[in-house]
Amino acid sequence: MQTKTNGSNDGRQWARSDATRQALLTAALQVFADRGYTEAGIADIVKLSGVSVGSLYHHYGGKAGLYLALWEELTGEQETRAVNTVAAARKSGVSDPIALFIAGARTYLGVCWERREAARLFHGGEGPPGFSLMRRKRARVWLGANTRLLRGQDGDHAAQVLSLVLTTVIGEAGREIALADDEASATAIIDEVCRILQRLAGEEPSAPA
Structure with missing residues (x-):
């Protein structure tokens, strides 16, 4: 039973991480398209995505990582x-x-x-x-x-x-x-x-x- 529970939890965690990454990419694309790479700000991407700054840096390391992704x-x-x-x-x-x-x-x-x-x-x-x-x-x-x-x-x-x-x-x-x-x-x-x-x-x- 423990194995099944862990597997289920792992699956939900993966799904949340995937949803977080997708939210960041979607927001980043819109901000980059509106403002260009240089003028785009991390705060704008975070606000639009609804994801924390910490999560952004965790998944992509910053603005450049989002752009390259x-x-x-x-x-x-x-x-x-x-x-x-x-x-x-x-x-x-x-x-x-x-x-x-x-x-x-x-x-x-x-x-x-x-x-x-x-x-x-x-x-x-x-x-x-x-x-x-x-x-x-x-x-x-x-x-x-x-x-x-x-x-x-x-x-x-x-x-x-x-x-x-x-x-x-x-x-x-x-x-x-x-x-x-x-x-x-x-x-x-x-x-x-x-x-x-x-x-x-x-x-x-x-x-x-």
């Missing part, structure tokens, strides 16, 4: 959903590397719209010290993954350049999609970007459905 959450979702889309396309029989790349890109860009408030924040370029370096490192990893998806090998400069061009287009397009006025506009941008990616990759864009 939001960034990791967004980029993690973008990458995971893009990878899952590519895997599903492969499973359905798609083998052309460009088609797989564009399928992943479409999903990635879709997240830019779905999570547009966060995407706008990080495209703004502001952040804690060291954030720019972290973004560059993450971009290099993403570029390498895209090069491999396009079946490029080490030393394959043509594939590396193609990956760089296509990845840069996607990154810049994400900014415009996050700033779109409505879902229809965002969808139109995504469709056009995918056609541009096909042309840059040397393939004739398919007719819209």
Whole structure:
């Protein structure tokens, strides 16, 4: 009986901690979006979240930790959903590397719209010290993954350049999609970007459905 009670208590404690973290992230995103990273204050985040200052520092260590956690959450979702889309396309029989790349890109860009408030924040370029370096490192990893998806090998400069061009287009397009006025506009941008990616990759864009 004691084991069951402890397990139940552990579960409730975990749930409370998860709810606390989510409340802090939600409040931090709103405060960062309204004021920017530099002007955002811990007191504002605490007040909006209803969570204590001590809990904020316990879970995230301060304002910078919250900002980076939001960034990791967004980029993690973008990458995971893009990878899952590519895997599903492969499973359905798609083998052309460009088609797989564009399928992943479409999903990635879709997240830019779905999570547009966060995407706008990080495209703004502001952040804690060291954030720019972290973004560059993450971009290099993403570029390498895209090069491999396009079946490029080490030393394959043509594939590396193609990956760089296509990845840069996607990154810049994400900014415009996050700033779109409505879902229809965002969808139109995504469709056009995918056609541009096909042309840059040397393939004739398919007719819209």
